[in-house]
Amino acid sequence: MAAPGAGSAQRSVALVTGAGRGIGRGVAQRLSAQGLKVALSARNEEELAQTAEACDGETLVIPADITDPQAADRIFTEVEQTWGTVDVLVANAGAGTSASVHKTTDEQWQQMLDVNLTAPFRCIRRAVPPMLEQGYGRIVVIASIAARTGDPYIAAYTASKHGVLGLVRSAATELARTGVTANAVCPAYVDTPMTDATVEGIVAKTGRSAAEARQILERKQPIGRLVTVDEVADAVWLCVTNGAVNGQGINVDGGAVQS
Ligand SMILES: NC(=O)c1ccc[n+]([C@@H]2O[C@H](COP(=O)([O-])OP(=O)(O)OC[C@H]3O[C@@H](n4cnc5c(N)ncnc54)[C@H](OP(=O)(O)O)[C@@H]3O)[C@@H](O)[C@H]2O)c1
Known part of the structure:
Protein backbone atom coordinates (compact mmCIF):
# COMPACT_ATOMS: atom_id res chain seq x y z
CA MET A 1 0.00 0.00 0.00
CA ALA A 2 1.29 3.48 -0.81
CA ALA A 3 2.30 5.63 2.16
CA PRO A 4 0.12 8.70 2.81
CA GLY A 5 1.16 11.52 0.50
CA ALA A 6 3.41 9.13 -1.43
CA GLY A 7 1.35 8.68 -4.61
CA SER A 8 2.49 10.43 -7.74
CA ALA A 9 1.05 8.36 -10.58
CA GLN A 10 -2.23 10.28 -10.63
CA ARG A 11 -0.47 13.62 -10.19
CA SER A 12 -0.06 15.16 -13.53
CA VAL A 13 0.72 18.88 -13.52
CA ALA A 14 4.17 20.41 -13.14
CA LEU A 15 5.53 23.93 -13.40
CA VAL A 16 9.20 24.54 -14.13
CA THR A 17 10.55 28.08 -13.88
CA GLY A 18 13.65 28.96 -15.86
CA ALA A 19 12.65 26.27 -18.35
CA GLY A 20 14.16 27.96 -21.40
CA ARG A 21 17.57 26.31 -21.27
CA GLY A 22 20.05 24.47 -19.08
CA ILE A 23 18.80 22.66 -16.00
CA GLY A 24 15.22 23.89 -16.37
CA ARG A 25 14.97 22.49 -19.88
CA GLY A 26 16.42 19.13 -18.78
CA VAL A 27 14.05 18.89 -15.82
CA ALA A 28 11.06 19.79 -18.00
CA GLN A 29 12.04 17.07 -20.48
CA ARG A 30 12.36 14.54 -17.65
CA LEU A 31 8.98 15.38 -16.10
CA SER A 32 7.38 15.29 -19.53
CA ALA A 33 8.96 11.91 -20.32
CA GLN A 34 7.49 10.64 -17.04
CA GLY A 35 4.01 11.60 -18.21
CA LEU A 36 3.42 14.93 -16.50
CA LYS A 37 1.99 17.95 -18.25
CA VAL A 38 4.61 20.65 -17.89
CA ALA A 39 4.15 24.42 -17.76
CA LEU A 40 7.31 26.21 -18.87
CA SER A 41 8.20 29.71 -17.75
CA ALA A 42 11.12 32.12 -18.36
CA ARG A 43 11.50 35.46 -20.13
CA ASN A 44 12.77 34.28 -23.52
CA GLU A 45 9.77 32.94 -25.46
CA GLU A 46 11.88 31.47 -28.25
CA GLU A 47 13.90 29.35 -25.84
CA LEU A 48 10.68 28.22 -24.15
CA ALA A 49 9.32 27.15 -27.53
CA GLN A 50 12.49 25.10 -28.10
CA THR A 51 12.02 23.42 -24.71
CA ALA A 52 8.38 22.68 -25.55
CA GLU A 53 9.54 21.14 -28.82
CA ALA A 54 12.03 18.95 -26.91
CA CYS A 55 9.35 17.63 -24.52
CA ASP A 56 7.42 14.41 -25.25
CA GLY A 57 4.07 15.45 -23.83
CA GLU A 58 1.72 18.36 -23.34
CA THR A 59 3.34 21.69 -22.44
CA LEU A 60 2.15 25.20 -21.72
CA VAL A 61 4.48 28.13 -22.43
CA ILE A 62 4.09 31.08 -20.05
CA PRO A 63 6.63 33.86 -20.64
CA ALA A 64 7.29 35.92 -17.52
CA ASP A 65 9.96 37.74 -15.58
CA ILE A 66 9.87 35.81 -12.32
CA THR A 67 11.17 38.84 -10.40
CA ASP A 68 7.97 40.72 -11.23
CA PRO A 69 5.96 40.67 -7.96
CA GLN A 70 2.82 39.64 -9.91
CA ALA A 71 4.49 36.89 -11.95
CA ALA A 72 3.99 33.90 -9.65
CA ASP A 73 0.28 34.56 -9.27
CA ARG A 74 -0.18 35.10 -13.00
CA ILE A 75 1.71 31.91 -13.93
CA PHE A 76 -0.07 29.70 -11.39
CA THR A 77 -3.48 31.11 -12.34
CA GLU A 78 -2.86 30.34 -16.01
CA VAL A 79 -1.79 26.77 -15.23
CA GLU A 80 -4.81 26.25 -12.94
CA GLN A 81 -7.21 27.58 -15.56
CA THR A 82 -5.72 25.26 -18.18
CA TRP A 83 -4.98 22.04 -16.30
CA GLY A 84 -5.85 22.48 -12.60
CA THR A 85 -3.62 22.52 -9.52
CA VAL A 86 0.15 22.53 -9.88
CA ASP A 87 1.19 19.24 -8.24
CA VAL A 88 4.93 19.68 -8.79
CA LEU A 89 6.72 23.03 -8.59
CA VAL A 90 10.33 23.16 -9.71
CA ALA A 91 11.62 26.64 -8.81
CA ASN A 92 14.71 26.64 -10.97
CA ALA A 93 14.96 30.13 -12.51
CA GLY A 94 18.11 31.76 -11.25
CA ALA A 95 21.14 33.79 -12.14
CA GLY A 96 24.67 34.39 -10.94
CA THR A 97 27.01 37.31 -10.56
CA SER A 98 30.63 37.63 -9.58
CA ALA A 99 32.46 40.31 -7.58
CA SER A 100 34.69 40.63 -4.54
CA VAL A 101 32.54 41.07 -1.46
CA HIS A 102 33.70 44.68 -0.97
CA LYS A 103 33.03 45.50 -4.65
CA THR A 104 29.54 43.98 -4.77
CA THR A 105 27.09 46.74 -5.65
CA ASP A 106 23.65 47.21 -4.10
CA GLU A 107 22.22 46.43 -7.52
CA GLN A 108 24.04 43.09 -7.79
CA TRP A 109 23.04 42.20 -4.24
CA GLN A 110 19.38 43.02 -4.84
CA GLN A 111 19.32 41.25 -8.21
CA MET A 112 20.57 38.01 -6.61
CA LEU A 113 18.05 38.18 -3.77
CA ASP A 114 15.21 39.00 -6.17
CA VAL A 115 15.75 36.12 -8.60
CA ASN A 116 17.26 33.41 -6.38
CA LEU A 117 15.40 33.96 -3.11
CA THR A 118 12.33 36.19 -3.35
CA ALA A 119 11.03 34.63 -6.59
CA PRO A 120 11.13 31.04 -5.23
CA PHE A 121 9.47 32.35 -2.05
CA ARG A 122 6.62 33.90 -4.04
CA CYS A 123 6.21 30.71 -6.09
CA ILE A 124 6.10 28.54 -2.97
CA ARG A 125 3.66 30.90 -1.26
CA ARG A 126 1.35 30.68 -4.28
CA ALA A 127 1.78 26.92 -4.74
CA VAL A 128 1.03 25.78 -1.20
CA PRO A 129 -2.70 26.59 -0.62
CA PRO A 130 -4.02 24.41 -3.52
CA MET A 131 -1.49 21.70 -2.64
CA LEU A 132 -2.79 21.69 0.95
CA GLU A 133 -6.34 21.53 -0.33
CA GLN A 134 -5.62 18.38 -2.31
CA GLY A 135 -3.27 16.90 0.33
CA TYR A 136 -0.40 16.47 -2.11
CA GLY A 137 2.41 18.56 -3.50
CA ARG A 138 6.06 18.45 -4.41
CA ILE A 139 8.22 21.58 -4.18
CA VAL A 140 11.77 21.39 -5.49
CA VAL A 141 14.06 24.42 -5.55
CA ILE A 142 17.25 24.30 -7.58
CA ALA A 143 19.63 25.90 -5.10
CA SER A 144 23.36 25.28 -5.48
CA ILE A 145 26.36 23.93 -3.67
CA ALA A 146 26.70 27.65 -2.86
CA ALA A 147 23.81 27.01 -0.44
CA ARG A 148 26.09 24.68 1.52
CA THR A 149 29.49 26.34 1.46
CA GLY A 150 31.20 29.66 0.72
CA ASP A 151 33.42 30.34 -2.29
CA PRO A 152 35.24 33.57 -3.16
CA TYR A 153 33.78 36.27 -5.43
CA ILE A 154 30.16 35.09 -5.23
CA ALA A 155 28.99 36.55 -1.92
CA ALA A 156 25.63 37.81 -3.20
CA TYR A 157 24.85 34.57 -5.06
CA THR A 158 25.94 32.51 -2.04
CA ALA A 159 23.82 34.55 0.37
CA SER A 160 20.76 34.14 -1.88
CA LYS A 161 21.29 30.37 -2.20
CA HIS A 162 21.89 29.89 1.54
CA GLY A 163 18.67 31.85 2.04
CA VAL A 164 16.62 29.70 -0.28
CA LEU A 165 17.81 26.53 1.45
CA GLY A 166 16.62 28.03 4.74
CA LEU A 167 13.25 28.77 3.14
CA VAL A 168 12.94 25.18 1.91
CA ARG A 169 13.90 23.68 5.26
CA SER A 170 11.39 25.81 7.15
CA ALA A 171 8.58 25.12 4.66
CA ALA A 172 9.35 21.39 4.74
CA THR A 173 9.06 21.22 8.51
CA GLU A 174 5.86 23.23 8.50
CA LEU A 175 4.22 21.11 5.77
CA ALA A 176 5.57 17.71 6.79
CA ARG A 177 2.21 16.18 7.80
CA THR A 178 0.21 17.53 4.89
CA GLY A 179 1.38 15.43 1.93
CA VAL A 180 3.43 18.34 0.63
CA THR A 181 7.21 18.04 0.61
CA ALA A 182 9.84 20.69 -0.04
CA ASN A 183 13.43 19.99 -1.01
CA ALA A 184 16.38 21.71 -2.60
CA VAL A 185 18.77 20.25 -5.13
CA CYS A 186 22.29 21.64 -4.73
CA PRO A 187 24.47 21.14 -7.80
CA ALA A 188 28.08 22.16 -8.31
CA TYR A 189 29.11 23.37 -11.80
CA VAL A 227 27.77 17.70 -13.54
CA THR A 228 25.28 16.89 -16.30
CA VAL A 229 21.77 18.31 -16.54
CA ASP A 230 20.48 14.72 -16.46
CA GLU A 231 22.19 14.12 -13.12
CA VAL A 232 20.37 17.16 -11.70
CA ALA A 233 17.07 15.95 -13.20
CA ASP A 234 17.62 12.56 -11.50
CA ALA A 235 17.78 14.30 -8.11
CA VAL A 236 14.65 16.31 -8.88
CA TRP A 237 12.81 13.12 -9.84
CA LEU A 238 13.83 11.52 -6.52
CA CYS A 239 12.21 14.46 -4.70
CA VAL A 240 9.07 14.07 -6.80
CA THR A 241 8.66 10.32 -6.34
CA ASN A 242 9.80 9.83 -2.74
CA GLY A 243 7.41 11.33 -0.19
CA ALA A 244 9.82 10.63 2.69
CA VAL A 245 12.53 12.86 1.26
CA ASN A 246 11.68 16.21 2.82
CA GLY A 247 13.59 19.29 3.94
CA GLN A 248 16.78 18.12 2.24
CA GLY A 249 19.43 19.94 0.31
CA ILE A 250 20.57 17.17 -2.01
CA ASN A 251 24.13 17.80 -3.16
CA VAL A 252 24.82 16.86 -6.77
CA ASP A 253 28.43 17.91 -6.72
CA GLY A 254 30.61 14.87 -7.29
CA GLY A 255 31.53 14.74 -3.61
CA ALA A 256 32.77 18.29 -3.02
CA VAL A 257 30.66 18.80 0.08
CA GLN A 258 30.12 15.65 2.10
CA SER A 259 27.17 15.76 4.48
N1 LIG B 1 24.94 25.89 -14.01
C1 LIG B 1 25.44 25.64 -12.82
O1 LIG B 1 26.63 25.33 -12.70
C2 LIG B 1 24.57 25.70 -11.60
C3 LIG B 1 25.08 25.17 -10.41
C4 LIG B 1 24.32 25.22 -9.27
C5 LIG B 1 23.05 25.77 -9.30
N2 LIG B 1 22.57 26.28 -10.46
C6 LIG B 1 21.23 26.86 -10.41
O2 LIG B 1 20.39 26.15 -11.30
C7 LIG B 1 19.41 27.03 -11.84
C8 LIG B 1 19.44 26.95 -13.35
O3 LIG B 1 20.74 27.24 -13.80
P1 LIG B 1 21.24 26.98 -15.29
O4 LIG B 1 22.66 26.64 -15.20
O5 LIG B 1 20.30 26.11 -16.00
O6 LIG B 1 21.14 28.50 -15.83
P2 LIG B 1 20.87 29.07 -17.30
O7 LIG B 1 21.40 28.11 -18.28
O8 LIG B 1 21.37 30.46 -17.31
O9 LIG B 1 19.26 29.08 -17.35
C9 LIG B 1 18.56 29.88 -16.43
C10 LIG B 1 17.09 29.87 -16.73
O10 LIG B 1 16.45 30.73 -15.77
C11 LIG B 1 15.72 31.73 -16.46
N3 LIG B 1 15.70 32.99 -15.74
C12 LIG B 1 16.76 33.73 -15.32
N4 LIG B 1 16.33 34.89 -14.79
C13 LIG B 1 14.98 34.89 -14.91
C14 LIG B 1 13.96 35.82 -14.58
N5 LIG B 1 14.24 37.00 -14.02
N6 LIG B 1 12.67 35.50 -14.83
C15 LIG B 1 12.37 34.31 -15.41
N7 LIG B 1 13.28 33.39 -15.74
C16 LIG B 1 14.58 33.68 -15.50
C17 LIG B 1 16.43 31.86 -17.82
O11 LIG B 1 15.55 32.35 -18.83
P3 LIG B 1 15.45 33.88 -19.31
O12 LIG B 1 16.82 34.47 -19.24
O13 LIG B 1 14.87 33.77 -20.67
O14 LIG B 1 14.49 34.52 -18.35
C18 LIG B 1 16.78 30.41 -18.10
O15 LIG B 1 15.69 29.74 -18.69
C19 LIG B 1 19.72 28.42 -11.28
O16 LIG B 1 18.91 28.67 -10.15
C20 LIG B 1 21.17 28.31 -10.87
O17 LIG B 1 21.52 29.20 -9.83
C21 LIG B 1 23.30 26.25 -11.62
Whole structure:
Protein backbone atom coordinates (compact mmCIF):
# COMPACT_ATOMS: atom_id res chain seq x y z
CA MET A 1 0.00 0.00 0.00
CA ALA A 2 1.29 3.48 -0.81
CA ALA A 3 2.30 5.63 2.16
CA PRO A 4 0.12 8.70 2.81
CA GLY A 5 1.16 11.52 0.50
CA ALA A 6 3.41 9.13 -1.43
CA GLY A 7 1.35 8.68 -4.61
CA SER A 8 2.49 10.43 -7.74
CA ALA A 9 1.05 8.36 -10.58
CA GLN A 10 -2.23 10.28 -10.63
CA ARG A 11 -0.47 13.62 -10.19
CA SER A 12 -0.06 15.16 -13.53
CA VAL A 13 0.72 18.88 -13.52
CA ALA A 14 4.17 20.41 -13.14
CA LEU A 15 5.53 23.93 -13.40
CA VAL A 16 9.20 24.54 -14.13
CA THR A 17 10.55 28.08 -13.88
CA GLY A 18 13.65 28.96 -15.86
CA ALA A 19 12.65 26.27 -18.35
CA GLY A 20 14.16 27.96 -21.40
CA ARG A 21 17.57 26.31 -21.27
CA GLY A 22 20.05 24.47 -19.08
CA ILE A 23 18.80 22.66 -16.00
CA GLY A 24 15.22 23.89 -16.37
CA ARG A 25 14.97 22.49 -19.88
CA GLY A 26 16.42 19.13 -18.78
CA VAL A 27 14.05 18.89 -15.82
CA ALA A 28 11.06 19.79 -18.00
CA GLN A 29 12.04 17.07 -20.48
CA ARG A 30 12.36 14.54 -17.65
CA LEU A 31 8.98 15.38 -16.10
CA SER A 32 7.38 15.29 -19.53
CA ALA A 33 8.96 11.91 -20.32
CA GLN A 34 7.49 10.64 -17.04
CA GLY A 35 4.01 11.60 -18.21
CA LEU A 36 3.42 14.93 -16.50
CA LYS A 37 1.99 17.95 -18.25
CA VAL A 38 4.61 20.65 -17.89
CA ALA A 39 4.15 24.42 -17.76
CA LEU A 40 7.31 26.21 -18.87
CA SER A 41 8.20 29.71 -17.75
CA ALA A 42 11.12 32.12 -18.36
CA ARG A 43 11.50 35.46 -20.13
CA ASN A 44 12.77 34.28 -23.52
CA GLU A 45 9.77 32.94 -25.46
CA GLU A 46 11.88 31.47 -28.25
CA GLU A 47 13.90 29.35 -25.84
CA LEU A 48 10.68 28.22 -24.15
CA ALA A 49 9.32 27.15 -27.53
CA GLN A 50 12.49 25.10 -28.10
CA THR A 51 12.02 23.42 -24.71
CA ALA A 52 8.38 22.68 -25.55
CA GLU A 53 9.54 21.14 -28.82
CA ALA A 54 12.03 18.95 -26.91
CA CYS A 55 9.35 17.63 -24.52
CA ASP A 56 7.42 14.41 -25.25
CA GLY A 57 4.07 15.45 -23.83
CA GLU A 58 1.72 18.36 -23.34
CA THR A 59 3.34 21.69 -22.44
CA LEU A 60 2.15 25.20 -21.72
CA VAL A 61 4.48 28.13 -22.43
CA ILE A 62 4.09 31.08 -20.05
CA PRO A 63 6.63 33.86 -20.64
CA ALA A 64 7.29 35.92 -17.52
CA ASP A 65 9.96 37.74 -15.58
CA ILE A 66 9.87 35.81 -12.32
CA THR A 67 11.17 38.84 -10.40
CA ASP A 68 7.97 40.72 -11.23
CA PRO A 69 5.96 40.67 -7.96
CA GLN A 70 2.82 39.64 -9.91
CA ALA A 71 4.49 36.89 -11.95
CA ALA A 72 3.99 33.90 -9.65
CA ASP A 73 0.28 34.56 -9.27
CA ARG A 74 -0.18 35.10 -13.00
CA ILE A 75 1.71 31.91 -13.93
CA PHE A 76 -0.07 29.70 -11.39
CA THR A 77 -3.48 31.11 -12.34
CA GLU A 78 -2.86 30.34 -16.01
CA VAL A 79 -1.79 26.77 -15.23
CA GLU A 80 -4.81 26.25 -12.94
CA GLN A 81 -7.21 27.58 -15.56
CA THR A 82 -5.72 25.26 -18.18
CA TRP A 83 -4.98 22.04 -16.30
CA GLY A 84 -5.85 22.48 -12.60
CA THR A 85 -3.62 22.52 -9.52
CA VAL A 86 0.15 22.53 -9.88
CA ASP A 87 1.19 19.24 -8.24
CA VAL A 88 4.93 19.68 -8.79
CA LEU A 89 6.72 23.03 -8.59
CA VAL A 90 10.33 23.16 -9.71
CA ALA A 91 11.62 26.64 -8.81
CA ASN A 92 14.71 26.64 -10.97
CA ALA A 93 14.96 30.13 -12.51
CA GLY A 94 18.11 31.76 -11.25
CA ALA A 95 21.14 33.79 -12.14
CA GLY A 96 24.67 34.39 -10.94
CA THR A 97 27.01 37.31 -10.56
CA SER A 98 30.63 37.63 -9.58
CA ALA A 99 32.46 40.31 -7.58
CA SER A 100 34.69 40.63 -4.54
CA VAL A 101 32.54 41.07 -1.46
CA HIS A 102 33.70 44.68 -0.97
CA LYS A 103 33.03 45.50 -4.65
CA THR A 104 29.54 43.98 -4.77
CA THR A 105 27.09 46.74 -5.65
CA ASP A 106 23.65 47.21 -4.10
CA GLU A 107 22.22 46.43 -7.52
CA GLN A 108 24.04 43.09 -7.79
CA TRP A 109 23.04 42.20 -4.24
CA GLN A 110 19.38 43.02 -4.84
CA GLN A 111 19.32 41.25 -8.21
CA MET A 112 20.57 38.01 -6.61
CA LEU A 113 18.05 38.18 -3.77
CA ASP A 114 15.21 39.00 -6.17
CA VAL A 115 15.75 36.12 -8.60
CA ASN A 116 17.26 33.41 -6.38
CA LEU A 117 15.40 33.96 -3.11
CA THR A 118 12.33 36.19 -3.35
CA ALA A 119 11.03 34.63 -6.59
CA PRO A 120 11.13 31.04 -5.23
CA PHE A 121 9.47 32.35 -2.05
CA ARG A 122 6.62 33.90 -4.04
CA CYS A 123 6.21 30.71 -6.09
CA ILE A 124 6.10 28.54 -2.97
CA ARG A 125 3.66 30.90 -1.26
CA ARG A 126 1.35 30.68 -4.28
CA ALA A 127 1.78 26.92 -4.74
CA VAL A 128 1.03 25.78 -1.20
CA PRO A 129 -2.70 26.59 -0.62
CA PRO A 130 -4.02 24.41 -3.52
CA MET A 131 -1.49 21.70 -2.64
CA LEU A 132 -2.79 21.69 0.95
CA GLU A 133 -6.34 21.53 -0.33
CA GLN A 134 -5.62 18.38 -2.31
CA GLY A 135 -3.27 16.90 0.33
CA TYR A 136 -0.40 16.47 -2.11
CA GLY A 137 2.41 18.56 -3.50
CA ARG A 138 6.06 18.45 -4.41
CA ILE A 139 8.22 21.58 -4.18
CA VAL A 140 11.77 21.39 -5.49
CA VAL A 141 14.06 24.42 -5.55
CA ILE A 142 17.25 24.30 -7.58
CA ALA A 143 19.63 25.90 -5.10
CA SER A 144 23.36 25.28 -5.48
CA ILE A 145 26.36 23.93 -3.67
CA ALA A 146 26.70 27.65 -2.86
CA ALA A 147 23.81 27.01 -0.44
CA ARG A 148 26.09 24.68 1.52
CA THR A 149 29.49 26.34 1.46
CA GLY A 150 31.20 29.66 0.72
CA ASP A 151 33.42 30.34 -2.29
CA PRO A 152 35.24 33.57 -3.16
CA TYR A 153 33.78 36.27 -5.43
CA ILE A 154 30.16 35.09 -5.23
CA ALA A 155 28.99 36.55 -1.92
CA ALA A 156 25.63 37.81 -3.20
CA TYR A 157 24.85 34.57 -5.06
CA THR A 158 25.94 32.51 -2.04
CA ALA A 159 23.82 34.55 0.37
CA SER A 160 20.76 34.14 -1.88
CA LYS A 161 21.29 30.37 -2.20
CA HIS A 162 21.89 29.89 1.54
CA GLY A 163 18.67 31.85 2.04
CA VAL A 164 16.62 29.70 -0.28
CA LEU A 165 17.81 26.53 1.45
CA GLY A 166 16.62 28.03 4.74
CA LEU A 167 13.25 28.77 3.14
CA VAL A 168 12.94 25.18 1.91
CA ARG A 169 13.90 23.68 5.26
CA SER A 170 11.39 25.81 7.15
CA ALA A 171 8.58 25.12 4.66
CA ALA A 172 9.35 21.39 4.74
CA THR A 173 9.06 21.22 8.51
CA GLU A 174 5.86 23.23 8.50
CA LEU A 175 4.22 21.11 5.77
CA ALA A 176 5.57 17.71 6.79
CA ARG A 177 2.21 16.18 7.80
CA THR A 178 0.21 17.53 4.89
CA GLY A 179 1.38 15.43 1.93
CA VAL A 180 3.43 18.34 0.63
CA THR A 181 7.21 18.04 0.61
CA ALA A 182 9.84 20.69 -0.04
CA ASN A 183 13.43 19.99 -1.01
CA ALA A 184 16.38 21.71 -2.60
CA VAL A 185 18.77 20.25 -5.13
CA CYS A 186 22.29 21.64 -4.73
CA PRO A 187 24.47 21.14 -7.80
CA ALA A 188 28.08 22.16 -8.31
CA TYR A 189 29.11 23.37 -11.80
CA VAL A 190 26.65 21.95 -14.32
CA ASP A 191 27.22 21.89 -18.06
CA THR A 192 24.77 24.69 -18.98
CA PRO A 193 24.79 28.16 -20.53
CA MET A 194 25.24 29.61 -17.01
CA THR A 195 28.55 27.78 -16.69
CA ASP A 196 29.48 28.86 -20.23
CA ALA A 197 29.07 32.45 -18.94
CA THR A 198 31.32 31.64 -15.97
CA VAL A 199 33.93 30.31 -18.41
CA GLU A 200 33.66 33.54 -20.44
CA GLY A 201 34.15 35.54 -17.23
CA ILE A 202 37.36 33.64 -16.40
CA VAL A 203 38.61 34.17 -19.97
CA ALA A 204 37.92 37.91 -19.74
CA LYS A 205 39.59 38.29 -16.34
CA THR A 206 42.61 36.01 -16.79
CA GLY A 207 43.27 35.89 -20.54
CA ARG A 208 43.24 32.08 -20.44
CA SER A 209 41.64 30.13 -23.27
CA ALA A 210 38.05 28.92 -22.92
CA ALA A 211 39.30 25.31 -22.78
CA GLU A 212 41.68 26.17 -19.92
CA ALA A 213 38.97 28.07 -18.07
CA ARG A 214 36.60 25.13 -18.40
CA GLN A 215 39.30 22.80 -17.11
CA ILE A 216 39.68 24.95 -14.00
CA LEU A 217 35.99 24.43 -13.23
CA GLU A 218 36.19 20.69 -14.02
CA ARG A 219 39.19 20.25 -11.72
CA LYS A 220 37.42 22.04 -8.87
CA GLN A 221 35.08 19.05 -8.68
CA PRO A 222 36.25 15.75 -7.14
CA ILE A 223 34.84 13.82 -10.12
CA GLY A 224 37.00 15.92 -12.46
CA ARG A 225 34.15 16.94 -14.75
CA LEU A 226 31.06 19.10 -14.85
CA VAL A 227 27.77 17.70 -13.54
CA THR A 228 25.28 16.89 -16.30
CA VAL A 229 21.77 18.31 -16.54
CA ASP A 230 20.48 14.72 -16.46
CA GLU A 231 22.19 14.12 -13.12
CA VAL A 232 20.37 17.16 -11.70
CA ALA A 233 17.07 15.95 -13.20
CA ASP A 234 17.62 12.56 -11.50
CA ALA A 235 17.78 14.30 -8.11
CA VAL A 236 14.65 16.31 -8.88
CA TRP A 237 12.81 13.12 -9.84
CA LEU A 238 13.83 11.52 -6.52
CA CYS A 239 12.21 14.46 -4.70
CA VAL A 240 9.07 14.07 -6.80
CA THR A 241 8.66 10.32 -6.34
CA ASN A 242 9.80 9.83 -2.74
CA GLY A 243 7.41 11.33 -0.19
CA ALA A 244 9.82 10.63 2.69
CA VAL A 245 12.53 12.86 1.26
CA ASN A 246 11.68 16.21 2.82
CA GLY A 247 13.59 19.29 3.94
CA GLN A 248 16.78 18.12 2.24
CA GLY A 249 19.43 19.94 0.31
CA ILE A 250 20.57 17.17 -2.01
CA ASN A 251 24.13 17.80 -3.16
CA VAL A 252 24.82 16.86 -6.77
CA ASP A 253 28.43 17.91 -6.72
CA GLY A 254 30.61 14.87 -7.29
CA GLY A 255 31.53 14.74 -3.61
CA ALA A 256 32.77 18.29 -3.02
CA VAL A 257 30.66 18.80 0.08
CA GLN A 258 30.12 15.65 2.10
CA SER A 259 27.17 15.76 4.48
N1 LIG B 1 24.94 25.89 -14.01
C1 LIG B 1 25.44 25.64 -12.82
O1 LIG B 1 26.63 25.33 -12.70
C2 LIG B 1 24.57 25.70 -11.60
C3 LIG B 1 25.08 25.17 -10.41
C4 LIG B 1 24.32 25.22 -9.27
C5 LIG B 1 23.05 25.77 -9.30
N2 LIG B 1 22.57 26.28 -10.46
C6 LIG B 1 21.23 26.86 -10.41
O2 LIG B 1 20.39 26.15 -11.30
C7 LIG B 1 19.41 27.03 -11.84
C8 LIG B 1 19.44 26.95 -13.35
O3 LIG B 1 20.74 27.24 -13.80
P1 LIG B 1 21.24 26.98 -15.29
O4 LIG B 1 22.66 26.64 -15.20
O5 LIG B 1 20.30 26.11 -16.00
O6 LIG B 1 21.14 28.50 -15.83
P2 LIG B 1 20.87 29.07 -17.30
O7 LIG B 1 21.40 28.11 -18.28
O8 LIG B 1 21.37 30.46 -17.31
O9 LIG B 1 19.26 29.08 -17.35
C9 LIG B 1 18.56 29.88 -16.43
C10 LIG B 1 17.09 29.87 -16.73
O10 LIG B 1 16.45 30.73 -15.77
C11 LIG B 1 15.72 31.73 -16.46
N3 LIG B 1 15.70 32.99 -15.74
C12 LIG B 1 16.76 33.73 -15.32
N4 LIG B 1 16.33 34.89 -14.79
C13 LIG B 1 14.98 34.89 -14.91
C14 LIG B 1 13.96 35.82 -14.58
N5 LIG B 1 14.24 37.00 -14.02
N6 LIG B 1 12.67 35.50 -14.83
C15 LIG B 1 12.37 34.31 -15.41
N7 LIG B 1 13.28 33.39 -15.74
C16 LIG B 1 14.58 33.68 -15.50
C17 LIG B 1 16.43 31.86 -17.82
O11 LIG B 1 15.55 32.35 -18.83
P3 LIG B 1 15.45 33.88 -19.31
O12 LIG B 1 16.82 34.47 -19.24
O13 LIG B 1 14.87 33.77 -20.67
O14 LIG B 1 14.49 34.52 -18.35
C18 LIG B 1 16.78 30.41 -18.10
O15 LIG B 1 15.69 29.74 -18.69
C19 LIG B 1 19.72 28.42 -11.28
O16 LIG B 1 18.91 28.67 -10.15
C20 LIG B 1 21.17 28.31 -10.87
O17 LIG B 1 21.52 29.20 -9.83
C21 LIG B 1 23.30 26.25 -11.62
